[in-house]
Amino acid sequence: MPVAALKVVAPVSRPEEVALLIEAGADEIYCGVLPSQWRSKYGDWDSLNRRQGIVANLPTVEGLQAIASIAGSVAALALNQRYTEEQIPQVLEIAELWAGAGGRSVLVSDPGILLLLKKRHSGLLRHLSLLATCLNSATVQFFQGLGVSRVVLPRSLSLPEIREVSLNCPDIEFEVMALNEDCKFIDGLCAFYHGTSFPDGVSTTFGYERAPDDGLPRSYTHDLTYAGHACELPFRTGRGGLLRQRHRDDLGRPRCAACALGELALAGVGFLKVGGRGLPLALKLRAVRFLREVVSALSPCVSAVMGIDRTDFSGLYARVFGSPCDSSDCYYSRKP
Amino acid sequence: MSYAERLRWCQWNARPDVLPSRSRLYVGNESCEALLPRPDVACELARRMREMGTSLTLMTPFLTEVGFRRTLDVVDRLVGVAVGLEVVCNDWGLCAVLAGRYEGRCTPVVGRLLVGQRSDPRWAQVFDASAQQAQERQVRHSDGTTARLAYRPPTSSLARDLRRCSLDQSDLLGFLKHLGVHRFEISNLPQGIQLSGYTGFHVTLHTPGIFVSTARNCSALVGSREPIPCCGESICPPPITTWYHASFPGPLYRFCNAVYALNSSLHEGCMSPQIDRIVTCAAFNDAAPGEIEPTASDHRLPQL
Numbered sequence: 225m226p227v228a229a230l231k232v233v234a235p236v237s238r239p240e241e242v243a244l245l246i247e248a249g250a251d252e253i254y255c256g257v258l259p260s261q262w263r264s265k266y267g268d269w270d271s272l273n274r275r276q277g278i279v280a281n282l283p284t285v286e287g288l289q290a291i292a293s294i295a296g297s298v299a300a301l302a303l304n305q306r307y308t309e310e311q312i313p314q315v316l317e318i319a320e321l322w323a324g325a326g327g328r329s330v331l332v333s334d335p336g337i338l339l340l341l342k343k344r345h346s347g348l349l350r351h352l353s354l355l356a357t358c359l360n361s362a363t364v365q366f367f368q369g370l371g372v373s374r375v376v377l378p379r380s381l382s383l384p385e386i387r388e389v390s391l392n393c394p395d396i397e398f399e400v401m402a403l404n405e406d407c408k409f410i411d412g413l414c415a416f417y418h419g420t421s422f423p424d425g426v427s428t429t430f431g432y433e434r435a436p437d438d439g440l441p442r443s444y445t446h447d448l449t450y451a452g453h454a455c456e457l458p459f460r461t462g463r464g465g466l467l468r469q470r471h472r473d474d475l476g477r478p479r480c481a482a483c484a485l486g487e488l489a490l491a492g493v494g495f496l497k498v499g500g501r502g503l504p505l506a507l508k509l510r511a512v513r514f515l516r517e518v519v520s521a522l523s524p525c526v527s528a529v530m531g532i533d534r535t536d537f538s539g540l541y542a543r544v545f546g547s548p549c550d551s552s553d554c555y556y557s558r559k560p
Numbered sequence: 561m562s563y564a565e566r567l568r569w570c571q572w573n574a575r576p577d578v579l580p581s582r583s584r585l586y587v588g589n590e591s592c593e594a595l596l597p598r599p600d601v602a603c604e605l606a607r608r609m610r611e612m613g614t615s616l617t618l619m620t621p622f623l624t625e626v627g628f629r630r631t632l633d634v635v636d637r638l639v640g641v642a643v644g645l646e647v648v649c650n651d652w653g654l655c656a657v658l659a660g661r662y663e664g665r666c667t668p669v670v671g672r673l674l675v676g677q678r679s680d681p682r683w684a685q686v687f688d689a690s691a692q693q694a695q696e697r698q699v700r701h702s703d704g705t706t707a708r709l710a711y712r713p714p715t716s717s718l719a720r721d722l723r724r725c726s727l728d729q730s731d732l733l734g735f736l737k738h739l740g741v742h743r744f745e746i747s748n749l750p751q752g753i754q755l756s757g758y759t760g761f762h763v764t765l766h767t768p769g770i771f772v773s774t775a776r777n778c779s780a781l782v783g784s785r786e787p788i789p790c791c792g793e794s795i796c797p798p799p800i801t802t803w804y805h806a807s808f809p810g811p812l813y814r815f816c817n818a819v820y821a822l823n824s825s826l827h828e829g830c831m832s833p834q835i836d837r838i839v840t841c842a843a844f845n846d847a848a849p850g851e852i853e854p855t856a857s858d859h860r861l862p863q864l
Contacts, residue, residue, distance in 0.1 A: 265717040306676030306726035309756060310717065334676070335652070336732035343731070360628045362653025369656075380776040381624070388625045408780040409819075413591075413622060413650075414773040415679040422699045422709050432707050441705075444712035446686040448695035451807035454680070454773070459812070462802035467782075 230489055232515045233399065235501040235508060236299075237280055239290040246295065248509045249516030254331060255291055256302040256501060257282040257318065267446045270418035272315070273302040273331075274355060274411065277420045280502030285318065289325040296326030302501075304333045304353035316340060323348050331376070332356075333412060338370035354378045354401070357412035359385070361392035374399055376497060380410050383487050383556050390492030398493045401555060403511045405499030406479040407455045416454035419447055477545060477553050478511065482518045482537040484556040489522075514544045564765075569619065569841045572597040572605070573796075585609055586839055588619030590650050590671060591774040591818035593627030595796055596620070599637040606642035615644030622673060622774075623651045632657070639665050648745060650674055659740040669764070670736065670744035672771050676726030677746055677753075679770050681809055681821035683722050684750040686714050723754040723829060733758045745839075747771055750809070752827035755834050764837040768824040769813075769844045778817045800843060815843055 234250035236242055242253060256273040258281035270276040282288050291299055301322045307315055315337060319330055323346065330348050332338055333355035341350060351374040352358055352367050358375050367375065374397035377386055390398050409416070422443065432441035451457060459467040478500075481488065485496070496519075498511045518537055542548040551557045569586035572595065587605060589595035597605075602618070609616050618638065620631050631654060638645055639662055649655035650671035658668040685691065692711040700706050714722070727733070727744055737760055746753060748767035755763060775781050778798070796816070803812040803819070813820045822844065 265715050266721060267712075267714075267718060271721070307729075308721050308724045308726055309729045310720060310724075312729060334726060335735075336726065336729040339731050339735055356652075357622060360623050360625045360651070360653050362628055362657050363651060364653070366652045366656040385624050385626075392625070408775050409773045410622070410776060413673050415677065415771070416773050417678070417680045417683070435708070435710075441707040442710045443707055444710050446692075446712055446714050446718065447682065448692050448697075448709060448711055449685055449807050450682065451805070457805050457807070459803035459805050462804070462811070467803060 229494060230485065230519050231495045232402075232512055232519070233300075233495050233497045234512050235498055235503070236291060237282065237501050238505075239282075239287055239294060241505050241508065242291060242295050242299075244505065245508060245512055246298075248512040250498075250512045252298045252300065252495070253291075253295060254300040254302055254497075254501075255282060255288070256280065257285060257288045259283070259285050259318075262314065266311075268420055269446075271305055271311075272318075273304050274353075274418065275302075275501050276418040277502070285321055288318075288322060288327075292322055292325035292327040296322075297328050299327055300329035300331045300349075300351055301327055302331040302353065303337065304331045304355045306334045306355075307337065309336075312336065312340065316344075319346070319348060329374075332372075335367070335370060338367065338372065342371040349373050351399070352376060353412075355412040357410060358389075361389050364389060364393045364396055368393070368396060373397060374495070376400070376495075377493075378410060378412065379406060379555055383484060383491060386488070386493065387491035397495065399495035399497055400481065400488060400493050401479075401499055402481040402485070402488075402496035403498045403515055404478045404503070406555065409455055418453055419450040420445065421450050421452050476547055477549060479555055480541060480549060480553055481555045482515070482541060483535055483554065485515075485518055486522050486535055487556075510544060514540070517544075564835060565837045567617075567837060567839045569766075569839050571595070571843065572601060574842065582614065584615040584617055584644065584646075586617045586619055586648075588648075589621055589816060590619050590648070590673060590771070591621050592777070592796075592816045593621050593623055593630070594777075595816065596627065596630050597634060599634050602634050603637050603641050606638050606645075610641065610643045613643070615646075616642040617646040617648060617669070618642075619648045619671070620654060621650055623654060628654065635662075635666060646743075655741065656739065667743070668741050670727060670741060672745045672747055672766060673774070674727065675744055675746055677749060678722045678725075678751075679747050679749055679772050679821070681750060681770065681772065681812070681823075682807065685809055686722075687719075687751060689713060719751075720754060723749065723752045724756070725753075728756045728758065730756065730758055733761055737761070748823050748826065748830065750821075750823040750825070753829040753832075755829065755832045757832070757834060761834060762836050763832070763834040764839055765830060765835045766839050766841070767826070768822040769815075769841045770821040770823055772812065772819045772821055774818040776817065781814055781817060781819070813844065820844070 231251035233252040234245045236253045236255040268277050329351050331351045331353045333353040350372045352372045354376040358364050376399040379401050432443050435442045567584050606616050646667045646669050648669045648671040650673035655668045696710050698706050743762040745764040747770040801814045
């Protein structure tokens with residue numbers, strides 16, 4: 225895969241972000257939706273895709289249709305949770321609505337959804353979410369048999385492991401996380417749920433309703449004890465210690481794969497995902513511009529034929545993000 | 561009246577004198593491929609089990625390419641030695657490959673890492689209205705505005721969702737049945753479980769250990785910047801350690817590179833005739849025996 229062909233895949237949570245992100249250098253986008261019909265049944269936790277709440281998700285299907293009509297040919301809709309049988313018809317309805325409005329791809333992890341899309345001869349391209357935990361080529365081939373054309377590889381794979389999977393599956397497109405989000409747990413094998421915590425001092429709102437009695441804004445939730453994502457909570461250990469948890473989505477020092485992009489391209493990766501659907505637009509734009517600059521800097525001198533050594537983009541990282549990186553910020557310096 | 565089969569699950573390096581003598585023995589680790597046994601170690605145990613008339617279930621973890629090859633090496637050797645060999649697969653690729661590889665001499669089982677249960681122990685708290693209402697409060701936004709946070713009880717749809725598992729879809733189970741898979745495994749969730757009753761599928765219930773999450777390796781969970789070398793031999797698996805946080809209803813248990821919660825109460829859903837096997841992990845019993853060893857009467861479940 226020539227470096228110049230690497231595509232940047234950007235997160236979108238509102239239709240008005242689409243044009244700006246594409247102008248900044250995004251080749252493709254992805255988004256999620258959490259419509260009120262779904263929230264009223266299941267709440268606003270990450271039950272329809274892996275992001276909770278209406279900040280990271282489009283709150284209405286109209287918003288989804290708007291994105292499909294603006295940029296559907298380069299857009300994927302995240303329907304990447306595992307669903308129960310009762311939820312399946314609603315999920316398929318959203319997928320069909322997306323396709324009908326011009327959406328091209330869906331990001332899926334549930335083999336049941338893949339089976340049904342195949343059975344229905346859906347025209348949607350099926351991207352396998354990293355939540356499907358595809359760590360080896362036999363698993364890629366299993367999902368390929370269910371109609372998958374692209375696989376987003378889990379962050380826990382090392383570069384040599386990515387290379388081996390890719391070599392064994394030449395007919396599949398591969399995508400990796402390239403910027404912003406990380407977690408100590410393997411997403412697809414993690415049942416800790418993502419809810420919405422409500423700390424004081426937040427700058428955003430959470431879909432409030434006016435109470436019938438006093439007219440004051442109220443936010444209803446099923447779990448008022450929810451204190452945060454388990455990967456970010458400071459657990460006390462039985463030995464009296466405190467388990468140090470770094471906030472992996474640290475806005476100042478995002479997780480990054482920039483220095484490994486050349487090697488990733490040679491390993492057969494064609495798509496670079498920027499995490500952070502819930503981030504402010506300015507941070508999404510900054511992330512896309514950064515990756516685009518890295519790809520542009522690499523492409524004149526690198527091709528699959530020439531090979532490449534790891535290139536150091538730490539200076540660019542420090543300039544763009546305002547603080548220097550270290551190896552713990554790098555997706556591919558510490559694996560496995 | 562017959563009862564569900566009760567089995568113990570041990571690690572490969574369990575001392576021979578603590579291996580239970582039952583109709584079937586579960587051996588292996590579900591989250592760490594460094595703990596796959598060497599084929600000769602696996603075969604030796606399988607021979608011993610065969611002499612005792614005990615069938616073998618090999619528990620396998622999620623797998624990289626290297627782990628996948630090692631697993632096939634082990635299974636290839638066990639097929640000729642073990643009685644009634646089952647392999648619990650926590651990797652879709654392995655499940656599909658085993659289903660077509662051994663012509664009935666090895667039965668693949670879908671492991672609980674793949675079934676999609678809502679096993680965060682915090683879910684049980686959403687049904688506790690009084691505890692939730694006690695948390696209702698005012699929040700202040702950075703612009704000075706405020707809002708009231710209020711409890712909304714789970715809808716019947718959410719309640720069902722939290723008790724079911726996503727593997728339990730008729731189309732998906734039909735597909736798996738066609739592949740040759742007839743059993744899947746679940747954890748005993750504190751909010752209860754609800755099975756569809758799909759014909760022809762058997763279900764194994766793990767209790768009291770509830771699988772919640774896993775990392776690639778132990779170092780990710782202890783906060784080490786450098787990987788902890790995995791030896792897969794004498795020092796692994798390490799002792800279980802407990803994690804506490806006030807927002808959780810009880811402790812979490814880190815075992816190897818995975819995190820578990822515990823629940824030994826069996827709700828009504830556990831009486832489903834589909835559940836014909838109950839498995840208890842020996843490691844949890846060693847960690848907190850009084851707390852987690854269920855009484856015999858808890859396990860008086862009807863069998864198919």
